[in-house]
Each structure stands twice: as C-alpha cells, then as structure tokens.
Amino acid sequence: MRFRRLINASVLAVVAVGSLSTVAASAHDARPSKPQDQSLRALAAKHGLYFGTAVDPAAYAADSTYKTMVDSQFSTVTAENAMKWESLEPTRGTYNWGPADALIDNAVRNRQLVRGHVLVWHSQLPGWLNDGINDGTIDGPQLRALLKKHITDVVTHFKGRIWQWDVVNEAVSDPWETPSAIHLGGNAGSFKQKFADLLGPGYLADAFRTARAADPKALLFYNDYNVEAFGDGGAGDKTQFVYNMIKQLRADGVPIDGFGSQGHLATQYGNYDVFQVADALQRFTDLGLAAALTEVDARSLMKNADDPTLAANGADVNARDQAAAYNYHVLLQACLLNRHCLSFTVWGFTDKYSWIPNWFKNPPEGAGCLWDAAYNPKKSLRTVQGDLAAAGPPLVGNRIPQAPRQLPRR
Numbered sequence: 001m002r003f004r005r006l007i008n009a010s011v012l013a014v015v016a017v018g019s020l021s022t023v024a025a026s027a028h029d030a031r032p033s034k035p036q037d038q039s040l041r042a043l044a045a046k047h048g049l050y051f052g053t054a055v056d057p058a059a060y061a062a063d064s065t066y067k068t069m070v071d072s073q074f075s076t077v078t079a080e081n082a083m084k085w086e087s088l089e090p091t092r093g094t095y096n097w098g099p100a101d102a103l104i105d106n107a108v109r110n111r112q113l114v115r116g117h118v119l120v121w122h123s124q125l126p127g128w129l130n131d132g133i134n135d136g137t138i139d140g141p142q143l144r145a146l147l148k149k150h151i152t153d154v155v156t157h158f159k160g161r162i163w164q165w166d167v168v169n170e171a172v173s174d175p176w177e178t179p180s181a182i183h184l185g186g187n188a189g190s191f192k193q194k195f196a197d198l199l200g201p202g203y204l205a206d207a208f209r210t211a212r213a214a215d216p217k218a219l220l221f222y223n224d225y226n227v228e229a230f231g232d233g234g235a236g237d238k239t240q241f242v243y244n245m246i247k248q249l250r251a252d253g254v255p256i257d258g259f260g261s262q263g264h265l266a267t268q269y270g271n272y273d274v275f276q277v278a279d280a281l282q283r284f285t286d287l288g289l290a291a292a293l294t295e296v297d298a299r300s301l302m303k304n305a306d307d308p309t310l311a312a313n314g315a316d317v318n319a320r321d322q323a324a325a326y327n328y329h330v331l332l333q334a335c336l337l338n339r340h341c342l343s344f345t346v347w348g349f350t351d352k353y354s355w356i357p358n359w360f361k362n363p364p365e366g367a368g369c370l371w372d373a374a375y376n377p378k379k380s381l382r383t384v385q386g387d388l389a390a391a392g393p394p395l396v397g398n399r400i401p402q403a404p405r406q407l408p409r410r
C-alpha cells in the first residue's frame with residue numbers, strides 16, 4: 001500500500017516536472033471563453049443538465065447554419081414531428097422510420113441524447129385513424145388495441161436509443177374549455193374529448209405499462225402545457241389535476257418516471273416568477289419523478305404575421321424582448337434549482353423555423369426563440385447563457401439520475 005503510493009508520487013513528480021512549461025502555456029491559452037461564446041450544451045453540462053432543441057429535418061437538410069447549430073449548441077434533441085404517429089404510420093400497417101432514424105443517427109454522431117416525442121396524443125394522428133375515430137368505424141376496444149400495437153412497435157423499433165419518451169401528451173383539458181373543471185379530454189364535443197372517451201380512464205396506466213414492457217431503460221414521461229405553476233388548487237387548476245393524476249399512477253405502481261412541462265409561454269399573459277415554477281417542479285419531483293422542460297419558447301403578439309418588429313414602435317419591441325427573456329429565465333432557473341430536472345429543451349431555437357407563426361395566427365404571434373430569423377442572438381439567448389454561467393453550488397447542484405421504474409415481477 002505504502003510502496004504503491006510512493007511510486008505514484010514519484011511518477012506524478014516526473015510528469016509534473018516534464019510538462020511544467022507546457023502546463024503554463026496551455027493554462028494561459030485554455031482560459032475559458034466568455035459564456036456568450038460557449039455552446040449552450042457546454043454551459044449546461046457544468047450542472048449535468050442537458051440542453052435541447054426540437055429539430056426540423058427539412059431545415060437540417062437545407063440550411064447549413066441550422067445544422068451546425070443543432071450539432072454544436074445542444075446535448076439533447078427532440079423530433080419536432082418525425083416521431084408522431086402521422087409521420088411514422090401514414091398508411092395503416094406501413095411504417096416510415098427513415099426521417100426519425102436519421103435524426104437519431106445524427107444525434108449519436110453528435111453525442112446527443114434523444115427525447116422521444118410522442119406515443120399517445122390526440123393530435124397529428126394519421127388520416128386513416130382520424131377518419132376511423134370520426135366516422136365510428138374504429139370503436140373503443142379497437143382504438144385501445146391499435147394504441148397498444150403502436151406503442152409496442154414504436155418503442156421496440158427505437159429501443160435503447162431513446163433517453164426520455166413522452167408516453168402521453170396533453171391528455172387533459174384547459175380551464176377555458178367546457179366544462180371548465182379540468183378533466184381527461186378537452187372541450188365538449190371536440191376530437192380530443194372523443195379520443196379520451198373512446199380510450200376510457202385506464203388508458204394512461206396501460207400506455208406506460210406497454211411502453212415499459214418494450215423498453216426497460218427509457219425514462220417514461222407525462223408531458224403537457226399550461227402546467228408550469230400551480231393555481232388555486234381548485235377544479236380549474238390544470239397543474240393540480242395533472243399532479244393528482246400522476247400521484248395516483250405512482251401509487252398504483254405504474255412505471256411513470258418523469259413530468260414534462262412544455263413551457264410554451266407568451267409575453268401578453270404576464271409572467272410566473274422563478275419560485276412559482278420551482279415550487280411546482282419540486283412538488284412533482286417529490287413524488288419520486290424526474291422533471292424536464294420539454295418545449296420552451298416565449299412568443300409575443302405581432303403587428304402582422306410577417307412583421308418582426310412586433311408592434312408599432314421600438315420601445316414596444318424592447319419591452320417584449322425583455323419579457324420573453326424573463327420567461328426563459330424563470331423556467332431555466334426553476335429547472336436549475338431542482339436537481340431532478342434533467343433537461344431543458346427549446347421548441348426550435350431560431351425564429352426562422354419556429355412553429356409559432358404557423359400556429360398562432362389570429363392574432364398573429366411570433367418572435368419566441370433564442371435566436372432571431374437571421375440567427376442573431378436575442379436577449380433571451382444572453383439571459384439563458386448568463387443564467388447557466390452564473391449558477392452553481394450550493395443552490396444549483398449536479399443533476400440526480402433517474403432510475404427507470406420497472407413493472408412488478410410476476
């Protein structure tokens with residue numbers, strides 16, 4: 001023991017003497033670059049946090065700046081659309097794995113982890129499935145069987161290559177819908193409600209169990225929007241409803257590992273503060289879950305659909321820019337403060353390809369990303385970089401890995 005230590009010490013001494021000059025030289029050269037010149041992935045890695053983006057394969061193929069930024073800035077990626085049911089099985093029984101596989105291959109090449117999005121969602125279903133649900137040729141038992149097959153096929157295909165799966169997405173209603181008490185489904189009479197009713201209340205538990213049976217290692221998430229903070233805890237509090245739902249799933253032994261808060265914020269609605277969001281994440285992770293911010297952006301009202309100057313005058317632009325940056329700041333700090341918050345993913349990083357102007361048209365909204373449409377850094381980017389650079393112990397520590405919960409042994 002003592003002998004070994006002596007040898008090690010002398011070897012070290014030789015190495016140290018031999019490399020003194022080079023150490024001195026490289027210490028100078030290796031002075032860390034300014035935070036604003038570092039990648040988001042490098043800044044986040046200091047906290048063990050993964051920083052991600054949604055990826056659009058068309059932009060990735062056509063725009064070399066976009067590709068370079070996806071490859072270098074981020075440590076996790078999500079397929080913006082390529083893993084949705086309509087993309088994977090446009091024709092019943094015929095899978096189209098190509099774009100999703102390519103996305104994963106790129107991720108592996110860039111040492112990025114992949115969030116799988118999404119297995120169960122009422123939206124972006126293939127036409128044949130939508131039609132069958134709408135015209136009644138697909139009934140409840142048939143839909144449940146189709147869903148089980150879909151989850152099994154997809155999770156099996158990507159097995160071992162997905163870090164976190166969004167197993168169920170957006171299953172519950174919003175307080176502005178009818179009835180206003182939060183419930184499984186959506187607005188009365190909507191497709192979202194029909195989908196939930198056909199499947200019946202046990203479908204979430206079944207979905208998580210089916211996913212787990214197909215991949216023992218992926219972290220299985222419930223993912224939703226408008227759940228960044230708790231409200232009054234009453235019947236219209238969506239976060240409370242989701243919390244109760246997940247708590248029950250955990251109590252029933254269902255293999256759910258994570259809570260995904262999408263984080264689609266908008267400056268016209270005002271802001272949460274850091275501690276409201278931190279408190280919400282804490283309550284979910286106290287259930288034994290990991291957490292993730294999964295689809296962050298912060299949009300603003302636009303003067304018209306194509307006008308990047310937002311509203312009438314420059315002062316307004318500045319105010320909105322800062323409000324958007326504050327929204328990013330609140331979500332990121334809340335995540336940093338919780339060691340079970342494993343990843344922070346933005347839903348696109350440049351206004352050039354953001355889904356926002358295509359989705360929120362009346363009134364037109366936009367300008368929600370970290371970089372503008374010409375890839376210029378925005379206040380939001382500088383804020384995020386600053387937050388990552390300035391955080392550290394004792395309040396911000398390394399992430400705590402989540403062990404995937406297994407099915408009970410039979």
Ligand code: XIL
Nearest residue numbers: 080081117118169225262295347355
């Ligand atoms: C969006 C995509 O970004 C768009 O390209 C697509 O047209 C519609 O869906 N919540 C989700 C994501 O879970 O899948 C959505 O993505 C945005 C809202």
